[in-house]
Amino acid sequence: MRRVLGLLALAALPVAVLAVFFVLPVSGMVGRGLWGDGGFAPGQVLEVLGRPRVHRVVWFTVWTSSVATAAAVALGLPAAYALHRLALPARRLVRAALMVPFVLPTVVVGVAFRELLGESGPLAGLGLDGTPWAILAGLLFFNVAVVIRTVGAAWEALDPRPAEAAAALGAGPWRVLATVTLPALRPAVVSSASVVFLFCATAFGVVLTLGGVRYASVETEIYLLTTTLYDLPAAAALSLLQLLVVTALLAVSARLRATPDATVARSVPRPTRVGARDLPAVGVTLLLLAYVAAPILTLVLGSLQTPDGWGLGNYRALGSTGEGSALLVPASTALVTSLRTAVDATWMALLLGVLVSVIVTRRSHGRAERRLRALLDGFFMLPLGVSAVTLGFGFLLTLGHLRSSPVLVPIAQALVALPLVVRTLTPVLGGIDDRQRQAAGSLGAGPLRTLLVVDLPVVWKPLLAAAGLCFAVSLGEFGATSFLARSDAPTLPVVIFRLLGEPGALNYGMALAASVVLAAATTVVMLLVERLRVPSTGAF
Amino acid sequence: MLSLSHVHVDYDGAPAVVDVSLDLPDGSVLAVLGPSGSGKSTLLRAIAGLEPARGTISWDGRSLAGVPTHKRGFALMFQDGQLFAHLTVARNVAYPLRLRHIGRTTRAARVEELLALVGLEGYADRLPATLSGGERQRVALARALAVEPRLLLLDEPLSALDAGLRERLAGDLAAILRASGTTALMVTHDQEEAFAVADRLAVMRAGRLVQEGATAEVWGAPADPATALFLGYARVLSGDPGRLVLGTERPYALRRSALVADVDGPLRGRVVSARATPDVVRLVVDLEGVGEVDAVAGPSGAYPGPGEQVRLRVDRGRVAPVGGS
Numbered sequence: 085m086r087r088v089l090g091l092l093a094l095a096a097l098p099v100a101v102l103a104v105f106f107v108l109p110v111s112g113m114v115g116r117g118l119w120g121d122g123g124f125a126p127g128q129v130l131e132v133l134g135r136p137r138v139h140r141v142v143w144f145t146v147w148t149s150s151v152a153t154a155a156a157v158a159l160g161l162p163a164a165y166a167l168h169r170l171a172l173p174a175r176r177l178v179r180a181a182l183m184v185p186f187v188l189p190t191v192v193v194g195v196a197f198r199e200l201l202g203e204s205g206p207l208a209g210l211g212l213d214g215t216p217w218a219i220l221a222g223l224l225f226f227n228v229a230v231v232i233r234t235v236g237a238a239w240e241a242l243d244p245r246p247a248e249a250a251a252a253l254g255a256g257p258w259r260v261l262a263t264v265t266l267p268a269l270r271p272a273v274v275s276s277a278s279v280v281f282l283f284c285a286t287a288f289g290v291v292l293t294l295g296g297v298r299y300a301s302v303e304t305e306i307y308l309l310t311t312t313l314y315d316l317p318a319a320a321a322l323s324l325l326q327l328l329v330v331t332a333l334l335a336v337s338a339r340l341r342a343t344p345d346a347t348v349a350r351s352v353p354r355p356t357r358v359g360a361r362d363l364p365a366v367g368v369t370l371l372l373l374a375y376v377a378a379p380i381l382t383l384v385l386g387s388l389q390t391p392d393g394w395g396l397g398n399y400r401a402l403g404s405t406g407e408g409s410a411l412l413v414p415a416s417t418a419l420v421t422s423l424r425t426a427v428d429a430t431w432m433a434l435l436l437g438v439l440v441s442v443i444v445t446r447r448s449h450g451r452a453e454r455r456l457r458a459l460l461d462g463f464f465m466l467p468l469g470v471s472a473v474t475l476g477f478g479f480l481l482t483l484g485h486l487r488s489s490p491v492l493v494p495i496a497q498a499l500v501a502l503p504l505v506v507r508t509l510t511p512v513l514g515g516i517d518d519r520q521r522q523a524a525g526s527l528g529a530g531p532l533r534t535l536l537v538v539d540l541p542v543v544w545k546p547l548l549a550a551a552g553l554c555f556a557v558s559l560g561e562f563g564a565t566s567f568l569a570r571s572d573a574p575t576l577p578v579v580i581f582r583l584l585g586e587p588g589a590l591n592y593g594m595a596l597a598a599s600v601v602l603a604a605a606t607t608v609v610m611l612l613v614e615r616l617r618v619p620s621t622g623a624f
Numbered sequence: 625m626l627s628l629s630h631v632h633v634d635y636d637g638a639p640a641v642v643d644v645s646l647d648l649p650d651g652s653v654l655a656v657l658g659p660s661g662s663g664k665s666t667l668l669r670a671i672a673g674l675e676p677a678r679g680t681i682s683w684d685g686r687s688l689a690g691v692p693t694h695k696r697g698f699a700l701m702f703q704d705g706q707l708f709a710h711l712t713v714a715r716n717v718a719y720p721l722r723l724r725h726i727g728r729t730t731r732a733a734r735v736e737e738l739l740a741l742v743g744l745e746g747y748a749d750r751l752p753a754t755l756s757g758g759e760r761q762r763v764a765l766a767r768a769l770a771v772e773p774r775l776l777l778l779d780e781p782l783s784a785l786d787a788g789l790r791e792r793l794a795g796d797l798a799a800i801l802r803a804s805g806t807t808a809l810m811v812t813h814d815q816e817e818a819f820a821v822a823d824r825l826a827v828m829r830a831g832r833l834v835q836e837g838a839t840a841e842v843w844g845a846p847a848d849p850a851t852a853l854f855l856g857y858a859r860v861l862s863g864d865p866g867r868l869v870l871g872t873e874r875p876y877a878l879r880r881s882a883l884v885a886d887v888d889g890p891l892r893g894r895v896v897s898a899r900a901t902p903d904v905v906r907l908v909v910d911l912e913g914v915g916e917v918d919a920v921a922g923p924s925g926a927y928p929g930p931g932e933q934v935r936l937r938v939d940r941g942r943v944a945p946v947g948g949s
Contacts, residue, residue, distance in 0.1 A: 245706045248674055251693040252700030253720040253771055259694075263719070267710045354636070 088453055095443050095460055098436045102464065105495050109478025110470060114327065116481060117320030132321035138305075142325075145301040148216060149284035152223035156280050157273065159224075160231025162365035163372050168236035170362055171355040178373060179232070180614035185376055186229040187553065187606045189560030189577045190289025192599040195584065196379035197222050197294055199386045199596070206382060216299055222290035225379065227280040228372060234279070238272035239265075257361060278337035279468075282330060286471040288563040289577075293584070302326050303471050303563075310477055323474040334465055380603060387596035391589055398593035402601070407588035412572055415579050415598050422559055422575040422602075428494035429501060429558035430551055436498065437505025437550060440464045444506070445513040468503035472563025475499065479568055490573065496564040501554040508550040509543065516542055545616045552613035556606040576602050625650055626671070626775055626809070631679035633663070633670045640666040641677070642831040648775075648824070653801055653808045655822030655839075657815060659854065663831035664811045668777050671809065672700050683774065699773035703780040705764035707752040713739070713763050714748035720771045738766040741800060758789045765797070769804055776801070778810040782817055794820035815856050819843070827851050844944050852877035852946050858918045860946055865914040869938060875946040880906065882942040883919035885928065889937035893917075895928045909934055 117129050132138060163182070167175050185193065199205050201213040201221075212218045242265070250264045251257075266273075291301045300308060302322055309319035358366060390397035402415040411418075444461040467475070475496060483492065516539060524534040562577040569578050576598055583595035626648040633641035640663040648654050658664040670677035673693035681688045688696060699720075707716050714735050721731045739745055742762040752760060761781060768776055781797065782790045798821045801808050812818050818825060819839060826836040827847070835847035846852035849860040855877075862875035869883075869891065870876050883891070885907065893909035896916060900906075905921040907928070919936050921927040928934045 243706075245702050246708060248672075248693070249700060249702060249706040250708075250719070251674075252672055252696075252698060252777070253767065254694050254697070254723045255719075256692075256694050259723065264708060267708075 088456065091443060091446075091453065091456060094439060098439050098443075098464065099460075101436060101495075102467075102499070105479075105483075106467060106470075106475065106499055109475060109482050110323075110327065111478075112482035113320055113323045113474055113478035115320075116316055117324045128317050129321040129324060132318045133325065135318075138318075138322070141300050141302055141305045141322075144216070144299060145285055145303075148220055148223065148301065149281050152220050152227065152284045153277055153281045155220070155224050156228045156231050157277050159368055159372060160228050160276070161235060161273070162368040163228070164232045164236035164239055166362065166365040166369040167232060168240040169355060170358050170366070172358065172366065172369075175355075176614060176617075178369065179236075180611050182232055182372060182376055183229045183610050183614065184380075184603070184607050185225050186227070186233075187556035187560055187610055188226075189562060189580070189599070189602050189606070190226070190287070191293060191562050191577045191580050191584075192383070192560070192603050193222055193225060193379065194290050194293025195580065195595060195599050196383040197225070197290075200379045200382045207378075214294075214298070216295075218294045219291055219299060222294050223284045223287055225376065226287070226290065227283050230280050230283065231273075231276045234276035235269060235272045238269055242268055275337050278333055282333055282337075282468065286326070286330065288471065288473055289581075293581075303473055306471070306473050306477065310473075319477065323471070323477070326471055326474065330470060331466070334462070334468065383596060383603070384600055387593065387600045390593060398590070398597035399601075401590055401594050402597055406583060406586065406594055407590040408586070410583060410586040410588070410591050411574075411579060413574070415576070415583075415594060418574050418576045418579040419598075419601065421573050422577075423605075425494050425497065425575055426555050426558040428491075429497035429561075430554040432494060432498035433501040433505050433554045433558075434547070434551055436502055437509060437554075438547070440502070440506050441509035441513050445510050464506060465503050467499045472496075472500055472561070473567070476564035476567030479564070490570070493565055493568050493575070494558070496568055497558040497561045498554075500561055500564060501557045504553050504557060505550040508546050508553065512543055512546045513539065549613045549616045552609045552616075556609045556613075559602060559606055559609075625684055626807070627680070627682045627685075628671070629680040629682070631667070631670060631677050631681060633666050633675050633677045635663075635666055635675070640831055641670065643679075644828075644833045646826055646833060646836050648807065648809060650807050651805055652824055653798070653806075653810065653822045654824040654826060655818035656809065656811045656826045656828055657818045657854070658811075658813065658828035660813055662828045664813075664828045665779055667828070668700075668779055668809065668811045671775075672696070672698055672777050674700075697771070697774045698777055699768035699771040699775075700777045701761075701764050701768045701779065701781055704757075704784050705752075705760040707760055707763055707767070709752050711752075712748065713744070713750050713752070713755070716752065716763055717767045717770050719767060734770065735766075738770055739763075741769070741804070742766045743796070757785050758793055761785065761793065762796075765800065769800075769806065774807065776806050776808040778808060780812055781810065783812065783814065790814075790817065791820070797821050815854070827854065829854070846877055846944060846946050848947055849875060849877070852944070857944070858882075861914070861917075862946075865911075868913050869911070869917075870943065877944045877946050878917070879942040880918040881920045882939055883909070883917055883936045884939050885919060885921035885934055886937040887935055889935040891936040891938075893919075893934055893936060895930050895932050895934050897930055898927060900927075907934070909936065911936070 118124060118126055166172060167179050167182075172178070197218055198213070201207050201210065201218050203213070212221070246264050246268070247260050250260045255263065285301070286303050287301065288303045288307065291299070291304045292307065295301070295304065302325070306319045306322050306326075309315045309322070387398050388394050388396070405411040405414050440460070444457055444464070446457075479492060479496060520538045521534050524538050529537060560577060562581065565575050566578055566581065569575055574582070580595045580598050580602070583591045583598070629645050631641060631644045632639065642663075644667060656664045656667065666675060669675040671681055673688065673691065673696050708719065711719065717735045717738055718731050721734060726734070735748065739747060742765050744759060744762050744766070747755070747759065747763070752763070755763065765781070782793055785793060794817050801821070810818070810821055823839055824837065825839045825842040827834045827842065829850065834851050835842055843855060846855055846857065852860050856879070857877035858880040860875050860877045861869055863873050866876060867873050881904065891911060893911040896908040896910050898905055898907050898921075905927045907919045907921055908916055909919050911917050
């Protein structure tokens with residue numbers, strides 16, 4: 085009983101924060117769908133879901149997400165092998181480079197792909213601009229890193245001996261892969277695939293910038309219904325649908341995220357030399373590298389083009405409010421706002437994330453406690469899947485009176501980043517043998533001292549990595565921020581989106597330049613994070 | 625026949641196996657014995673084709689260089705079995721049979737036969753996670769034998785088990801290997817395991833092969849003092865102490881029971897410590913002109929306590945010449 089009370093005390097802060105800033109807004113949003121003007125009216129949800137346009141939107145979301153997920157897995161697996169099992173030169177750098185898209189602001193990616201595929205872009209000949217393929221390319225660009233990270237971390241820690249045993253029993257390399265390695269990796273593959281599907285299905289910035297009004301996913305449709313058509317019940321109905329699907333998917337992925345078998349002694353394999361049969365995997369990795377580099381390069385080149393030739397004019401213009409005063413504040417001020425917000429969001433997410441991680445990884449005594457922990461674990465994962473737009477919109481509905489408060493944006497961003505922190509920390513904390521803590525305790529160390537002696541030495545690096553990840557994610561967060569940022573204090577992604585919507589070559593150039601600045605900032609942060617060599621960073 | 629000729633293996637840039645040459649006749653069981661870090665496991669992995677090696681590893685005169693692991697026809701059994709956790713016992717054992725496209729009925733019969741051979745009838749549908757350590761090793765053995773390997777490679781097959789089980793399984797392993805006529809190479813750091821299972825011994829130290837031969841030969845004449853001590857001899861005497869105790873200056877290795885307390889014994893000493901075991905009383909005696917040596921006293925009756933004088937005689941059957949002397 086005392087243990088359960090202790091658990092609840094520890095959980096109080098994260099639960100309270102999540103309740104006020106997550107459950108309340110989301111349920112406010114859902115309530116909007118279920119309660120009409122005249123009371124409880126679930127019928128209007130069904131009416132909305134019966135609309136042909138909604139059918140189209142849902143179908144579009146499902147098929148693009150499925151195809152993008154399949155492609156991410158198909159390309160991510162060989163790359164995970166090449167980057168985590170082979171002794172490739174500069175593989176850490178390549179890993180970091182492939183991780184950059186994941187934290188790149190969605191708006192930036194949208195802009196980059198438009199530059200690449202658009203009328204004057206180098207790949208204009210493919211005629212992909214404005215087609216669903218452009219959206220698919222954007223989704224894949226973002227999410228292949230998730231597969232590489234998750235499967236790669238599992239593959240790296242995979243005991244090589246079962247595979248060796250199979251080889252010694254006469255199984256050829258492909259046979260070993262199919263009968264031993266892939267079954268062992270299945271939890272990681274399925275878990276990353278379900279998370280990628282989730283990310284694709286709730287993608288916002290990419291679909292909005294690349295799809296326009298012609299192609300809408302559930303997420304952008306919610307945005308459109310809210311901000312342009314003011315059809316709040318319909319938006320709420322879609323949010324509700326999304327919430328249900330996402331929760332179901334999260335439950336499935338949590339089930340599949342099987343805990344690794346800690347009972348057997350593992351030997352960590354050395355990376356092997358690259359052999360002839362590894363060439364396809366290396367080829368796929370290089371292809372992905374090119375795929376990631378191409379839009380970014382086009383973006384950089386585009387940002388250096390001014391009406392009067394090559395130059396830094398677009399960057400200099402970031403100190404202004406744009407052509408025809410498109411902005412209320414200069415872009416440079418928005419950058420400062422972004423950085424300041426990211427710092428706030430980072431410490432908030434870390435504070436909550438550490439508490440949550442400690443709560444869910446401590447060993448349970450008894451069934452009630454175990455159930456409670458599992459429940460809390462699932463609860464804290466919810467922000468992972470609930471669309472940022474739903475969250476942002478819910479904030480507006482329920483916490484509207486707080487709207488002028490500057491804390492709203494960092495809190496929303498912290499909630500978006502919270503699952504990433506938890507997913508980075510829990511494998512590490514869970515990997516600490518509880519007997520170490522017991523040993524420290526038996527030697528006379530109090531709980532705090534145990535934390536310092538046993539947990540901290542193992543956790544400080546993942547903690548730093550999580551902080552970096554949070555910072556990068558917060559810098560690029562667009563979905564929730566676009567709802568919440570005050571017009572006189574926008575963040576850089578909001579400014580970029582605004583500039584894109586304004587006429588004028590300078591405004592477009594400024595959007596490109598601001599995107600490069602944002603991308604550079606997140607890239608630097610990710611390179612630093614990669615230096616910490618925490619395998620669980622960005623893995624699910 | 626397996627032949628190694630001047631085999632070198634580097635592990636992470638450091639030499640792990642240095643210039644090893646040996647032959648293993650068909651049907652024999654060789655134990656490669658060495659302390660941890662002696663390079664014995666690396667040698668085994670090189671034979672299996674899991675580590676790149678220099679020199680020649682050949683089978684029946686044909687070099688295995690360039691032949692990948694799965695085409696060598698050797699089976700490898702790991703310290704902890706390495707069963708495939710997602711397959712049942714029967715499917716684990718059937719795994720190599722499936723690879724060889726053996727029909728369902730033959731396969732089922734063969735699996736049953738193999739499980740009977742290792743004493744695990746009725747375990748077919750269990751998952752590895754539900755088995756004890758000893759059962760897992762038996763399944764691993766059955767799986768390895770299913771290949772009908774030209775050579776069975778065993779990497780510390782019994783080390784992960786507790787003492788009683790290890791002894792029993794060592795006997796079973798020896799019997800199963802002989803019954804199936806399997807040529808085997810076992811790596812171990814435990815000399816008792818080696819004696820129980822193998823009929824040939826190879827001793828490795830610091831990457832080099834120190835001695836190789838029939839078990840009794842190696843045991844009867846260790847190549848050098850360090851080998852003698854590793855094989856379980858208590859002390860090696862040579863020079864003056866050797867002359868005093870054994871009447872020769874050439875080095876001899878003494879087992880712990882080579883000196884026996886005997887009132888008529890020719891050697892005199894003072895007991896430093898005495899420790900009773902179920903069979904005998906083990907003494908440490910300070911022998912004049914020699915220093916401390918191990919000795920035993922009969923199990924029954926009074927035995928000398930620390931500080932007392934004692935007389936000892938040499939049991940000639942429990943000493944062995946060292947270095948081919």
